[in-house]
Amino acid sequence: MEQRELTCIGCPLGCPLTVTLENGAVQSVQGNTCPRGDAYARKEVTAPTRIVTSTVRATGGTLPAVSVKTAGDIPKGKIFDCVRALKDVAVPAPVSIGQVIVPDVAGTGVAIVATKNIDKA
Secondary structure, eight states, rough: EEEEEEOOOOSTTOOOEEEEEEEEEEEEEEEEHHHHHHHHHHHHHSOEEEOOOOEEEEEEEEEEEEEEEESOOGGGHHHHHHHHHHOOOOOSOOBBTTTTEEEGGGGOOOOOEEEEEOOOO
């Protein structure tokens, strides 16, 4: 049996979690004070994912860059692929919040969307 210690990020409480695994399968989660803690712990030890935030260049706008994020979570192992895929992206102004910048980043099936409005210069 293997035990992993985590801090839950499902809500502001930050519960200390202990996950017990056997042959890679979760046997129990202890320390959570709500169901979100249990769900977070199970996902984190079996298939961790993250939301990625970054910026991409904006051309012809009032700002040189626009903040972006993944529209959903992506596998943790794809984070660096995602960031590399954004390196050479430039989007023409105007840009609107929620606008899809990259429809399928790094083969994850998840879009990159703008998180700021940029007006045309």
